[in-house]
Amino acid sequence: MTREPAATTGAIQRPTLADVAAKAGVSASTASLAFSGSGPVADATKERVLAAASELGYGGPDPRARSLRQGRSGIVGVVLAERVRAAFLDPVNIQMLDGVTEGIAPLGAGLLLLTDTGEEGGNAVGIESAPVDAVVLIGCSPRVGRSVEVLRRRGIPSVAIEGAVGEDIPEISIDNREATRRGAEYLRDLGHTEVAIVTLPFDAARTRGPLTPELERGSTADTASERLRGARDVFPEITGRVAATSSIEEGREAAKALLADPAHRPTAVIAQSDLLAAGVVLAAEELGLSVPGDLSVLGFDGIRVDGLQHDLTTLVQPSVDKGRAAGEALVSLLAGETPASRCFTSTLHVGDTTAPPR
Amino acid sequence: MTREPAATTGAIQRPTLADVAAKAGVSASTASLAFSGSGPVADATKERVLAAASELGYGGPDPRARSLRQGRSGIVGVVLAERVRAAFLDPVNIQMLDGVTEGIAPLGAGLLLLTDTGEEGGNAVGIESAPVDAVVLIGCSPRVGRSVEVLRRRGIPSVAIEGAVGEDIPEISIDNREATRRGAEYLRDLGHTEVAIVTLPFDAARTRGPLTPELERGSTADTASERLRGARDVFPEITGRVAATSSIEEGREAAKALLADPAHRPTAVIAQSDLLAAGVVLAAEELGLSVPGDLSVLGFDGIRVDGLQHDLTTLVQPSVDKGRAAGEALVSLLAGETPASRCFTSTLHVGDTTAPPR
DNA sequence: TTCTACGATCGAATCGATTCGAGCCGCCCG
DNA sequence: CGGGCGGCTCGAATCGATTCGATCGTAGAA
Numbered sequence A, B: 001m002t003r004e005p006a007a008t009t010g011a012i013q014r015p016t017l018a019d020v021a022a023k024a025g026v027s028a029s030t031a032s033l034a035f036s037g038s039g040p041v042a043d044a045t046k047e048r049v050l051a052a053a054s055e056l057g058y059g060g061p062d063p064r065a066r067s068l069r070q071g072r073s074g075i076v077g078v079v080l081a082e083r084v085r086a087a088f089l090d091p092v093n094i095q096m097l098d099g100v101t102e103g104i105a106p107l108g109a110g111l112l113l114l115t116d117t118g119e120e121g122g123n124a125v126g127i128e129s130a131p132v133d134a135v136v137l138i139g140c141s142p143r144v145g146r147s148v149e150v151l152r153r154r155g156i157p158s159v160a161i162e163g164a165v166g167e168d169i170p171e172i173s174i175d176n177r178e179a180t181r182r183g184a185e186y187l188r189d190l191g192h193t194e195v196a197i198v199t200l201p202f203d204a205a206r207t208r209g210p211l212t213p214e215l216e217r218g219s220t221a222d223t224a225s226e227r228l229r230g231a232r233d234v235f236p237e238i239t240g241r242v243a244a245t246s247s248i249e250e251g252r253e254a255a256k257a258l259l260a261d262p263a264h265r266p267t268a269v270i271a272q273s274d275l276l277a278a279g280v281v282l283a284a285e286e287l288g289l290s291v292p293g294d295l296s297v298l299g300f301d302g303i304r305v306d307g308l309q310h311d312l313t314t315l316v317q318p319s320v321d322k323g324r325a326a327g328e329a330l331v332s333l334l335a336g337e338t339p340a341s342r343c344f345t346s347t348l349h350v351g352d353t354t355a356p357p358r
Numbered sequence C: 001t002t003c004t005a006c007g008a009t010c011g012a013a014t015c016g017a018t019t020c021g022a023g024c025c026g027c028c029c030g
Numbered sequence D: 001c002g003g004g005c006g007g008c009t010c011g012a013a014t015c016g017a018t019t020c021g022a023t024c025g026t027a028g029a030a
Helices: A017-024 A028-036 A043-056 A063-070 A091-103 A144-154 A176-190 A213-217 A222-234 A248-259 A274-286 A319-334 B017-024 B028-036 B043-056 B063-070 B091-103 B144-154 B176-190 B213-217 B222-234 B248-259 B274-286 B319-334
Strands: A075-080 A110-115 A134-138 A158-161 A171-174 A195-199 A239-242 A268-271 A296-301 A313-316 A342-344 A347-349 B075-080 B110-115 B134-138 B158-161 B171-174 B195-199 B239-242 B268-271 B296-301 B313-316 B342-344 B347-349
Touching (some): A017 A028, A063 B063, A091 A110, A091 A319, A144 A158, A158 A319, A171 A176, A176 A195, A176 A296, A195 A248, A239 A248, A248 A274, A319 A342, B017 B043, B091 B110, B144 B158, B171 B176, B176 B296, B176 B347, B195 B222, B195 B274
Parallel strands (some): A075 A134, A195 A239, A195 A268, A296 A313, B075 B134, B134 B158, B171 B342, B195 B239, B195 B268, B268 B296
Antiparallel strands (some): A313 A347, B313 B347
């Protein structure tokens, strides 16, 4: 026993498994078995070990040592495109996260929040050096390429939600384009011809403003682009505003701009998220327009917007399912299998925010 | 070199630092220095090592081994009282989380989400066995006692936000009682005498319904109790409804019950959170009551309720500051200091949801 | 009674990096 | 020309547990 007494080192020495084993009069291997439960240990021995542990104030095996030996940490990383606050603003992300926890439940793993915003400062634990067994990439970002490269080098199994990143990484997505097209067709069939769109951001800078060809061309966001294409499939000339993020406030701002001129008001607005749609509804009503009488509004996501009076007409996407599928794909990857990418289908929910134009 | 070639084991062998060192013709220690940057290494050597690493597809030092050796993992745990989805419903929690990330920024640590709901199943990574350097406990729960005990045994520095858990654990809180009292006094000074309250849940079961003495007595939630006491300081006979969680919908439900009988309507409602307050406002307006004309509503938190038309009169608590303070306390604890508990002050923000009674 | 088989326990190797002290080499200064 | 010093590199110990193969003892079977 080379361990120095606490008095010598000055620092408090936590007891180790070896200490416990010594006190219990057994070997370290036996003590380990007593704790892990795997392997045959006589009940009396086990009790003796546990008693020694409790006497010494031993808090259980050190997870760091355990994970080194076992080669896995029991932690799954979640890479978000933005900082925590921004990412959790939209309930969709939270639902997906919740789905992920369900999906990886069989692993019994914890969730480590990571962001791929810029460089990793000094000693920071980023994607570069996080003790994770696997990773879920949520939402695409221009930097996702770098993240993927790092993960590949480190040999960490990964799954991407919404954002094609590489052929060897399974992707969980939805039919963004087709779904939006269905929604747009529904509006067209109602008789709408003057339709505007409020999109999610196209670039990492989250530029807000009118939808311009430059922005579209520079797009690094598949989701926004695909949904826009779906709208274009039905209304080729559609134009509108780009929001800086998915929130009610952004939707309201965009709608104010779209509805400012009474002479050129659209009769319907396609919003790329429910939060944006909710903002559009509120802005319209503030301007004295009735929804859906004067303005039809189509959302995307199918979340319950807390507090909104209307039942949004929207494209309901299975967010929780997506998260769960991503989690399950990770489990599968860790089991050595090669799960396929999955594409979920959204369904049009007709609520009370759409009607034929006046 | 005892390493088997990949062909023999069948599994892909990731290269280790030793492999890199061998290929670069240096010792493992030098290779380590080349990566960590600490210690003097000739530029030429460093380049050689990095080149060898890149050639071998080495993804950097294994964080598990590193954390074992260094004795810290670079991960901070966040213990939530409920499952992820529920905890992130209220923006206040997200703001606090965001503050925590700011506070622990100097550590460069990642955030591991943990919940203290029930037992830890089998191999699950819970509070019992998570490789964390420190922990923030957010929101109190009846089980928090067990969590604290585990953390103490494991010798993991902890800080609690809103929830006194033990003298050796610093607590970050706000003046719940005094703040509510100030709000209540403001309502009284406006002339209100018929005041009702909508509270946060009192117990782990999140019982919803009328506020009863039984619920109050069985309270395990300091926050709800303290805020109720503050209201009682001004309106000793106050009664009302208990919500199951902090959300607009719950607020609306509670308000519907409170306002159901036109003969016994309160002229003001004290809500224990802004989400609840927003629900109360919406419910009142649905019933054709004007806010603040027919009903004054007081909130708590000072969050911007996305989409609510009103400027809530509310007790603004510095959520982000609380989170940051908790993070800073952790940093301090890890530095061997003993940070004091901190109690923040809330300020009454007078918006447009309060007025003298008719 | 002897051999077998199995349950319990132990020793030692291992996971992959970090870190400390020692050693080596070349340069500068006296 | 010699001693000293500083910068670079290396060896070996260490972090704390898990795990595999070996050992020991005993009970049951032949």
